Amino acid sequence: MAMVPRHPESMMLDPEPWTIPRDSAEPFVVDDSMGFLVNRLARVFAAALQARLASLGLSIGAFPVLLALWTRDGRSQREIAEALPMDETTLVRTLDRMQRDGLVVRERDTGDRRRVLIHLTDHGRALRDPALAAADAVNAQALSGFDAADATAARALIGRMIAGLVFQADTASSR
Amino acid sequence: MAMVPRHPESMMLDPEPWTIPRDSAEPFVVDDSMGFLVNRLARVFAAALQARLASLGLSIGAFPVLLALWTRDGRSQREIAEALPMDETTLVRTLDRMQRDGLVVRERDTGDRRRVLIHLTDHGRALRDPALAAADAVNAQALSGFDAADATAARALIGRMIAGLVFQADTASSR
DNA sequence: GGAAAATGGATGCTATAGCAAGTAAACACG
DNA sequence: CGTGTTTACTTGCTATAGCATCCATTTTCC
Numbered sequence: 001m002a003m004v005p006r007h008p009e010s011m012m013l014d015p016e017p018w019t020i021p022r023d024s025a026e027p028f029v030v031d032d033s034m035g036f037l038v039n040r041l042a043r044v045f046a047a048a049l050q051a052r053l054a055s056l057g058l059s060i061g062a063f064p065v066l067l068a069l070w071t072r073d074g075r076s077q078r079e080i081a082e083a084l085p086m087d088e089t090t091l092v093r094t095l096d097r098m099q100r101d102g103l104v105v106r107e108r109d110t111g112d113r114r115r116v117l118i119h120l121t122d123h124g125r126a127l128r129d130p131a132l133a134a135a136d137a138v139n140a141q142a143l144s145g146f147d148a149a150d151a152t153a154a155r156a157l158i159g160r161m162i163a164g165l166v167f168q169a170d171t172a173s174s175r
Numbered sequence: 176m177a178m179v180p181r182h183p184e185s186m187m188l189d190p191e192p193w194t195i196p197r198d199s200a201e202p203f204v205v206d207d208s209m210g211f212l213v214n215r216l217a218r219v220f221a222a223a224l225q226a227r228l229a230s231l232g233l234s235i236g237a238f239p240v241l242l243a244l245w246t247r248d249g250r251s252q253r254e255i256a257e258a259l260p261m262d263e264t265t266l267v268r269t270l271d272r273m274q275r276d277g278l279v280v281r282e283r284d285t286g287d288r289r290r291v292l293i294h295l296t297d298h299g300r301a302l303r304d305p306a307l308a309a310a311d312a313v314n315a316q317a318l319s320g321f322d323a324a325d326a327t328a329a330r331a332l333i334g335r336m337i338a339g340l341v342f343q344a345d346t347a348s349s350r
Numbered sequence: 351g352g353a354a355a356a357t358g359g360a361t362g363c364t365a366t367a368g369c370a371a372g373t374a375a376a377c378a379c380g
Numbered sequence: 381c382g383t384g385t386t387t388a389c390t391t392g393c394t395a396t397a398g399c400a401t402c403c404a405t406t407t408t409c410c
Binding site: 019022024025030034035036040067070071083128129133136143144146151154158160164165 | 193195197198199200203205207208209212213214215216220221222223224239242245246258303304308310311313314316317319320321326328329332333334335336337339340341
């Protein structure tokens with residue numbers, strides 16, 4: 001594993017671990033709680049991407065939807081929501097803003113008039129390469145000091161955590 | 176490293192990697208994008224914790240604030256926001272809901288009347304052990320199939336990503 | 351054909367997250 | 381003093397996220 005880089009903010013961390021004593025169980029070590037760490041990582045990731053996308057006039061909520069459309073344009077809302085995956089309600093509001101901002105247009109499917117097909121505008125298409133470059137830059141920031149093995153290991157561990165949480169949610173709800 | 180468990184939803188994953196071709200750069204592999212993975216992990220973590228906290232009448236937003244207060248009660252809003260860390264605006268609204276729900280009370284600091292000290296109610300204190308048990312359960316779900324080395328490695332890799340993103344944000348803003 | 355069920359979206363509502371600007375109290379300094 | 385700055389919190393606003401419910405269209409099945 002590659003060397004852990006020493007950054008200034010390492011010195012700003014609380015020297016003693018942040019723990020909560022409790023009855024009938026070991027103290028809860030907040031700094032070791034995976035959920036706590038993951039939430040913080042997701043927020044700093046989002047802040048970093050948002051800062052870079054802002055110069056393109058893009059918001060972070062539109063980004064995953066654009067990923068789906070850059071892959072295949074003209075999908076229905078349901079298809080986009082399932083591909084990401086993302087709640088359909090969230091997608092509806094995000095598409096409202098994206099339409100307002102001239103990134104996409106909605107078109108009724110003439111074959112099945114319940115469906116709404118989402119199409120990129122020229123503007124939405126033109127943002128593909130600069131937006132993906134922004135994402136590359138943020139990922140590179142996060143992975144600074146990582147060698148290829150570290151990055152692969154991180155992806156694998158995260159994938160296993162997602163699988164564990166999704167799997168047990170499924171079994172719980174189907175019981 | 177421990178065996179990767181085979182869960183049903185592994186079979187539901189897109190067989191071919193989700194990639195976006197582009198000009199003048201390698202295709203963007205969405206499934207390998209760390210930001211994409213981390214966002215998804217954070218959302219499934221939040222959903223799992225929210226489901227468990229709901230039976231206690233707790234919302235997920237209150238949880239980190241309670242962590243701060245269970246560690247030390249009677250802190251000011253600023254102190255809580257810095258400890259987590261969390262935007263002060265978000266904290267104000269969260270405390271509004273927590274006060275409404277009877278988890279905390281606000282009291283002006285008599286020594287410095289600008290400050291508002293946050294105190295747990297009996298109810299807020301009583302939820303400590305069951306809420307921490309819920310967090311333990313979610314973390315255990317996420318880490319199912321992980322041996323101790325995997326879990327330690329995951330925490331270290333996540334910590335390094337946070338450090339990389341925070342560090343470069345600092346240097347960018349102080350330039 | 352026609353009623354019931356399923357499907358695809360939209361809407362109302364609440365919660366979480368954070369930026370910009372405002373208010374009130376405390377502090378710094380002449 | 382008093383006035384300008386800083387600090388602590390609040391408010392207004394927008395965006396992101398998702399649950400419950402509703403509406404229009406299509407499909408199923410008799």
